[in-house]
Amino acid sequence: MARLDLGSHSVEYRDAGEGAPVVLLHSGGLGARQWTRLAGRLEGAHRVIAPSFLGTAGTSGVPRDADFHFHQDVALVEGLLDALGVGPAHVVGHSYGGLVGLTLARRQPRRVLSLALFEPVAFGVLYSTDDAEGIRDLEREDDDGAFFDDAVGGQEPWLERFIDWWQGPGSWAAMSDAGRETFLAVGRKVYQEVRSLTADRTPHDGYGEVRAPTLLMTAERSPLAARRVVAILGEHLPNATVSFFPGAGHMAPLTDGHTVNAAIVEHLGRV
DSSP: OEEEEOSSOEEEEEEEOOSEEEEEEOOTTOOGGGGHHHHHHHTTTEEEEEEOOTTSTTSOOOOTTSOOOTHHHHHHHHHHHHHHTOOSEEEEEETHHHHHHHHHHHHOGGGEEEEEEESOOOTHHHHHTTOHHHHHHHHGGGTTSOTTOTTTTTSHHHHHHHHHHHHOTTHHHHSOHHHHHHHHHTHHHHHHHHHHHHHOOOOGGGGTTOOSOEEEEEETTSOHHHHHHHHHHHHHSTTEEEEEETTOOTTHHHHTHHHHHHHHHHHHHHO
């Protein structure tokens, strides 16, 4: 892993291989090492750049009480690519990283050669299409109105609620001690991510400039809201295809990495 000082932040990232660049954007709470296996498969034909977002892994964070918006992580990726002299690139993202990649493509469409996104959390499209089932499923995360309490956001009870929404009841309790400690170390940042992205209302037609070939991936056991986002984007992005993973859940890029990585490699080869 390398480090780069961008002025306001120090970024940890992977940069290896040669060829057309591929940028790998991790899920919330994890880090660039999420993509170790995929990076290893791609580096024979691509230059692979995988940054860790603000406040995760070895990248510096934001002050605990500072305002945060996920656009700051988009800007971090833009700044890193500028500093490394990376031109147009293929972009791969999972969950929060998928939203960051999709937003990058919306803001700078000429910078993105293609997208491969596993359940990007672009929840604004649910509201712009009045997707009642998706909205209802998303809002069950805050069914008692206490989920976005800044005093406890990111602490263990909040993380348990968050993880169990994504992965099913009991998932936090079933996690290893090391896994829980990893999330607790970055819990406040994850909370800030979630607070900003759930307030975002970028509509489905707000992604109209995203014309790069796009692979959208979703899984059978993921929350309905996440699956509905993929379905809506698949209908409205002009060059999108949707891939479905039966029996898998939202963390399929980790739990079913061989299958998901194969789909990404095939997509990159095709485009």
